[in-house]
Amino acid sequence: MKNVIDKTEGLLNNPKRIIAIVILIVGIVIAFYFLKDKISALFSMFRKEIDDKQVIDEAIAETGKQPSYSDSQYRLFADRLYAAMKGFGTNEEAVYNVFRQMKSRVDVLKLIDAYGVKDGEDLLQWLNGDFWSFSKLNQILRDNNIDYTF
Numbered sequence: 001m002k003n004v005i006d007k008t009e010g011l012l013n014n015p016k017r018i019i020a021i022v023i024l025i026v027g028i029v030i031a032f033y034f035l036k037d038k039i040s041a042l043f044s045m046f047r048k049e050i051d052d053k054q055v056i057d058e059a060i061a062e063t064g065k066q067p068s069y070s071d072s073q074y075r076l077f078a079d080r081l082y083a084a085m086k087g088f089g090t091n092e093e094a095v096y097n098v099f100r101q102m103k104s105r106v107d108v109l110k111l112i113d114a115y116g117v118k119d120g121e122d123l124l125q126w127l128n129g130d131f132w133s134f135s136k137l138n139q140i141l142r143d144n145n146i147d148y149t150f
Contacts, residue, residue, distance in 0.1 A: 053113070055109055056106065056109045056110060056113060059105050059106045059109055060106055063104060063105060063106060065104045065105075065106050066106070067106050067107060067110050068102075068103045068104065068106075068107050069107065069110070071110075071114065074107075074110045074111050074113070074114035075114045077098050077101065077111050077114065078111060078114040078115040078116070078123075080094060080097075080098050081094075081095055081098050081111075081115060081123065081126070082115070082118050082126075084098075085126050085127075085129075085130045086118075086119075090130040090131070092130075092131070092136075095127075095130075095137070096136065096137065096140055098111070099137055099140045099141060100140055100144070102141070102144060102146060103144060103146075104146060105146050105147055105148045107146075108141065108146060108148045109148075111123070112124075124150065127150060134149070134150040137150055138150060
């Protein structure tokens with residue numbers, strides 16, 4: 001034990017080591033400060049995915065309808081939506097065409113889940129940023145007898 005105490009005292013007697021330790025501690029605190037929001041967002045995203053899956057399962061149980069497409073097809077739909085909305089301007093017709101292919105509320109929920117988070121925003125946030133009104137989008141869903149509205 002005395003040997004450990006002697007080594008510890010040796011560390012504290014060296015000013016360069018003290019400065020290095022202080023800089024290391026300050027660096028860790030600063031890194032945590034800037035990363036805590038990212039870490040929190042990551043955990044929120046995982047919780048949201050679990051919640052989305054539960055909502056989809058509940059919709060399947062409630063409506064008795066299974067998804068109309070494979071998971072890979074929903075990802076393709078999501079990629080089409082992202083391509084239509086990213087950058088300057090929105091290809092609204094491309095967005096509407098994707099939603100015209102949805103056949104049930106389960107399909108819309110699977111599409112939202114497949115879209116996930118892109119550039120820090122989920123599908124609803126993207127749509128909010130690109131559309132003044134959801135009236136036409138909601139009309140498309142109503143025309144397909146889908147009881148989901150944005």
